[in-house]
Amino acid sequence: MGSSSDGTTRRNYLRVASVALATAVAGCDGISEPSKQSVLAPYRNRFETIVDLGRTDADSTGAEKVDGIVSELVSNGTLLYFPPGTYRLSNLDLSGYSNCGLIGNRATLLVPPSEQGNWIYGESVRNLLFDGFTLDYTAPTSAPVVAFSVAGRKNVLRNLTFEGSREAYPRSALELEVPERSASLLVDSLDMRGGSRNGNAIFTHTGDGSLKFVDCRIEHWAEGLYASPHSGPLVIRGGTYANNGIDQIRIGGGTSGARVENATVRVDNPKNPKAKPNMRGIWLEEGTNAVIDNCTVEITDLTGTYSSGGIVVEKQFGSAKIRNTTIQTNQSVPAINIRTPTTEYDPETMPSMNRLPSNTHVSCENVSMYGTAPEGTAVLLAGRDGCRFEEISVQHHFGNRDGITIKDGRGTEIHDARLRVRGTPIVAPGSTPTTRNIKTGGIGSLSQLGESVYDSI
Numbered sequence: 001m002g003s004s005s006d007g008t009t010r011r012n013y014l015r016v017a018s019v020a021l022a023t024a025v026a027g028c029d030g031i032s033e034p035s036k037q038s039v040l041a042p043y044r045n046r047f048e049t050i051v052d053l054g055r056t057d058a059d060s061t062g063a064e065k066v067d068g069i070v071s072e073l074v075s076n077g078t079l080l081y082f083p084p085g086t087y088r089l090s091n092l093d094l095s096g097y098s099n100c101g102l103i104g105n106r107a108t109l110l111v112p113p114s115e116q117g118n119w120i121y122g123e124s125v126r127n128l129l130f131d132g133f134t135l136d137y138t139a140p141t142s143a144p145v146v147a148f149s150v151a152g153r154k155n156v157l158r159n160l161t162f163e164g165s166r167e168a169y170p171r172s173a174l175e176l177e178v179p180e181r182s183a184s185l186l187v188d189s190l191d192m193r194g195g196s197r198n199g200n201a202i203f204t205h206t207g208d209g210s211l212k213f214v215d216c217r218i219e220h221w222a223e224g225l226y227a228s229p230h231s232g233p234l235v236i237r238g239g240t241y242a243n244n245g246i247d248q249i250r251i252g253g254g255t256s257g258a259r260v261e262n263a264t265v266r267v268d269n270p271k272n273p274k275a276k277p278n279m280r281g282i283w284l285e286e287g288t289n290a291v292i293d294n295c296t297v298e299i300t301d302l303t304g305t306y307s308s309g310g311i312v313v314e315k316q317f318g319s320a321k322i323r324n325t326t327i328q329t330n331q332s333v334p335a336i337n338i339r340t341p342t343t344e345y346d347p348e349t350m351p352s353m354n355r356l357p358s359n360t361h362v363s364c365e366n367v368s369m370y371g372t373a374p375e376g377t378a379v380l381l382a383g384r385d386g387c388r389f390e391e392i393s394v395q396h397h398f399g400n401r402d403g404i405t406i407k408d409g410r411g412t413e414i415h416d417a418r419l420r421v422r423g424t425p426i427v428a429p430g431s432t433p434t435t436r437n438i439k440t441g442g443i444g445s446l447s448q449l450g451e452s453v454y455d456s457i
Contacts, residue, residue, distance in 0.1 A: 033084050036052070039105045043129070046101075047078060048078070049077060053070070053082050057069065058087065060085030060087060062110045064088060065090055067091060070087075070089065079103060080103070081105070082105065082132075083107065085107055085108070088112065090115065090119075093121060093122065094120070104134075107133055108135075116143045116169060119144030119146060120146045123149050124151040125151065125155065126183075127152075128150060129158075130158070131158040131159055134160075135161065137163070138163060138164035140167065148185075150183045154186070155183065157174075157188070159189050162192045165194045166221075167196065167197060168198045169198060172200040177206075178209030179206075179207040179209060181232065182209070184211075185211050187213045189214065190213075190216040190218070195243075197275040199223075201225060201226075201244065207230055207232055208231055210232055210233045213239065217241075218242075218244060220243050223244055224248045224249060228285040229252055230253065230352060232254065233253065233258075236263055241263060241265050243268065245270075245278070246276070246277070247285075249281075250283045251284055251287065251290060252351075252353075253352065258287060260291070260293070262293075264298075265282055265310075266299075268300045269301060280312050281309065282310070284313045286350045286353055288358075291323070292321070292323070293321075293323050293324055297327040298310075298327075299327075300329075300371070307331065308333065310335045313339060315341055316342055316353075317357065318356075318360050319360060319361050320362045320363075322363070322364045326367075329378070330373055336378070338381045338382065340407075362388075365390045365391055367392055368395075369396075372398050378402070378404065379392075379404040381407065382407040384409050385410045386410075395420050396423075401421050403425040406433060412434070413433060417437075419438065421440075426440075
């Protein structure tokens with residue numbers, strides 16, 4: 001590629017790096033800004049050209065638009081560096097670019113008021129990098145959409161803060177598509193706590209590529225991470241998902257098997273409850289072969305709303321493993337709700353699948369459920385055969401809450417479980433689960449449940 005506006009190619013950038021700006025003067029919040037050198041260091045050898053927007057006529061106060069300058073400088077093989085400042089951007093189309101990057105050093109991209117369409121977007125982008133920006137849509141009528149469809153190679157969205165509330169606009173803040181197996185997209189360290197009464201934080205379209213969310217924070221949206229249409233490999237790792245309507249995390253993954261690992265899920269402050277019904281925790285909405293591992297789920301306040309459960313395995317979902325997970329329910333909803341599988345395939349409601357799942361077994365291992373919920377049941381299993389519960393702990397010492405309720409689940413196995421509830425430890429009308437080493441009882445006692453559930457019920 002040709003040299004950039006400041007004459008910095010990859011080769012001569014390395015020569016001048018030793019005289020680059022050191023750490024900038026500390027900001028008003030007392031946190032020192034990273035140096036230009038440290039921000040660019042991970043990408044020095046990736047891009048052919050590095051362009052410093054600070055050495056152009058681009059306004060960094062937010063007063064004037066920078067659309068023209070940015071669009072002119074963006075090109076294949078180029079990394080565009082935004083130094084600290086505020087940049088008013090009304091529209092940026094990155095469609096078709098390959099190995100193109102935008103990186104900010106405590107930089108803010110300001111959305112013009114009343115912007116409600118695609119704002120920063122790109123179709124068929126390859127090897128995209130979008131890193132280190134605050135996206136400011138605090139204007140009351142501003143509801144922009146960031147949208148990317150990646151065509152190949154490794155694409156990264158990282159360290160993005162979505163600042164502001166979308167209020168009632170029915171638009172997603174971030175729309176993503178990874179259509180082909182040759183492509184992957186990493187979404188890392190997003191801060192989306194502004195919320196919306198009528199919009200998704202993140203919506204994913206169907207696609208066969210690899211999609212990963214790492215250490216994101218999504219709170220107070222009408223719906224949180226809506227990833228169920230994605231049919232390719234899907235991973236949600238770490239992060240906090242809280243007080244979003246409909247669900248905090250909604251997974252699909254087709255037959256590839258979605259994974260949710262080390263995530264924290266909370267419903268403890270349901271703002272605008274009329275706009276956010278059924279505040280599920282993790283919703284396995286469609287797909288099969290999912291794994292929920294080492295997660296924390298807390299449903300402690302449902303004021304003005306309701307929930308169908310902490311972890312909900314939907315009727316369209318196939319097999320799933322829930323393990324090494326803690327679920328607190330202070331409200332009378334199931335910690336785990338495993339629903340009767342559907343017998344009818346509907347492509348409109350199952351875009352990640354081309355047929356019904358063949359395996360609908362659900363297993364739970366090393367799962368702890370506790371809280372002050374006074375009624376209902378900790379586990380509700382309906383219409384699924386061959387499910388297994390092993391090393392399960394249920395601790396509910398108030399009201400009449402039951403432990404595990406089985407409705408039409410043949411061949412259920414419950415091994416090495418501790419069920420301390422004020423209600424009935426295992427409710428199984430019409431079916432007899434296989435049990436082994438089950439400890440039951442309320443606050444004052446622990447009794448041993450024998451090989452058959454009816455030995456102590």
